[in-house]
Amino acid sequence: MAYVRPVSKTCWYLKDRNYTIHMLNELTSVFVGLYALLLLWGIGAVASGPEAYQYFLKCLASPGMLVLLWVTTIVIFYHAIAWFKVTPKAMPIQKGEEFVPGGVIAGAHYVVWILFSLVVLFLAGVF
Amino acid sequence: MSEVQLELEILRYDPEKDQEPHFKTYQVACREEWMILDAVNHVKDEVDTTLSYRWSCHMAVCGSCGMMIDGQPKLACKAAVKDYADKKVRIEPLANFPIERDLVVVQDDFMEKLKRVKPYIIRKEEKPIEEGEYKQSPADLKRFKQFTLCINCLCCYAACPEYALTPEFVGPAALALAHRYNADSRDQGLAERHKEISKPEGVWDCSFTDTCSIACPKHVDPASALQQLKITTTVQWYKELIGMGDK
Numbered sequence: 001m002a003y004v005r006p007v008s009k010t011c012w013y014l015k016d017r018n019y020t021i022h023m024l025n026e027l028t029s030v031f032v033g034l035y036a037l038l039l040l041w042g043i044g045a046v047a048s049g050p051e052a053y054q055y056f057l058k059c060l061a062s063p064g065m066l067v068l069l070w071v072t073t074i075v076i077f078y079h080a081i082a083w084f085k086v087t088p089k090a091m092p093i094q095k096g097e098e099f100v101p102g103g104v105i106a107g108a109h110y111v112v113w114i115l116f117s118l119v120v121l122f123l124a125g126v127f
Numbered sequence: 128m129s130e131v132q133l134e135l136e137i138l139r140y141d142p143e144k145d146q147e148p149h150f151k152t153y154q155v156a157c158r159e160e161w162m163i164l165d166a167v168n169h170v171k172d173e174v175d176t177t178l179s180y181r182w183s184c185h186m187a188v189c190g191s192c193g194m195m196i197d198g199q200p201k202l203a204c205k206a207a208v209k210d211y212a213d214k215k216v217r218i219e220p221l222a223n224f225p226i227e228r229d230l231v232v233v234q235d236d237f238m239e240k241l242k243r244v245k246p247y248i249i250r251k252e253e254k255p256i257e258e259g260e261y262k263q264s265p266a267d268l269k270r271f272k273q274f275t276l277c278i279n280c281l282c283c284y285a286a287c288p289e290y291a292l293t294p295e296f297v298g299p300a301a302l303a304l305a306h307r308y309n310a311d312s313r314d315q316g317l318a319e320r321h322k323e324i325s326k327p328e329g330v331w332d333c334s335f336t337d338t339c340s341i342a343c344p345k346h347v348d349p350a351s352a353l354q355q356l357k358i359t360t361t362v363q364w365y366k367e368l369i370g371m372g373d374k
Contacts, residue, residue, distance in 0.1 A: 001142055002142065002225035002226060002227050002233045003140055003142070003145075003147060003148055003225060003226040004225045004226075005148075005222070005225075005226070007223075007291045007292060009292065012288055012291060012292065013288070015198075016198070016288075016338070018336060018337070018338045018341060019288050019336060019338070022288075022334070022335075022336040022337075022338075026334070086335065086337065086350075086354075089337075089340075089348065089350055089351035089354055090335075090351070090354035090355065090357075090358070091354075091355075091358070092351065092355070094266065094269065094270060096266055097265050097266045097269050098269075099269075
């Protein structure tokens with residue numbers, strides 16, 4: 001009878017460096033999710049009135065929250081870079097017989113990211 | 128002519144005698160230009176004739192000699208002995224497949240999945256031969272050509288953690304071939320393949336680890352094919368929702 005080798009359901013991602021890197025990329029999604037929840041809380045606070053919004057701002061300024069925000073910022077940068085790097089695989093663009101170089105496709109994502117960030121900063125009154 | 132000393136640890140399994148596989152060690156004096164396949168052939172020819180494994184062309188075309196070499200899925204005919212010089216090298220059957228005997232794996236699961244994705248040109252209606260061939264431009268060909276280079280060696284399945292955890296997953300090579308035909312300008316079978324591809328165990332089980340593409344000895348990019356399939360599948364789903372899907 002053929003022999004089926006057992007597969008670890010809990011530690012498989014430690015078996016290979018590429019698996020571990022992949023799981024790190026996936027783990028960053030948790031922080032993206034946390035930041036989305038934070039934004040929802042902020043929107044809810046704005047809708048609830050000045051008092052709720054002031055309380056939200058106060059919470060944001062607490063040391064624990066500042067640490068979480070800095071960690072989230074760094075992790076979200078890593079998340080974006082990791083996924084932008086593979087965009088040429090997901091959406092190759094063919095022009096005639098040739099494919100557009102992967103660097104151009106990934107680069108376009110960075111340009112759009114920067115433009116959107118500038119618009120958000122402008123709307124937030126930073127400049 | 129210089130020699131390279133290798134200590135091969137080969138996983139052995141005899142279904143008639145063994146409860147589970149075990150490693151057996153062989154000392155092999157290899158010629159410098161040998162591939163790992165030559166070292167395994169040397170064991171079979173000179174040391175232990177009971178060793179079972181698949182091989183055929185010795186030139187990375189037939190896709191028979193895929194095996195785990197030091198934990199990585201590789202074609203044994205493409206893995207140079209000098210890269211493992213004076214080391215202990217572990218040779219195991221391709222991961223994620225049942226072991227038939229020694230380094231031979233059972234491939235039935237892949238064969239069945241390959242059939243399911245209909246890896247051939249489907250026409251709604253064939254035109255008469257007298258109307259001539261279906262023409263294709265070089266640009267049309269370029270769109271899918273790299274995916275035609277797959278030799279079904281199954282290294283991508285051995286590298287895929289999703290296939291290891293969810294054996295129902297159709298997997299990289301079969302899905303890359305589905306994309307190859309979907310992207311062929313002569314094909315009209317997208318809707319038929321969509322039924323298989325869009326199932327949960329179809330393309331959506333892929334979490335894009337990219338390890339299939341890293342492992343591919345022919346430099347095909349199955350991970351890219353699968354991500355493109357996700358887009359095609361999503362578009363087809365929306366089209367079907369509004370009654371405009373490809374039939």
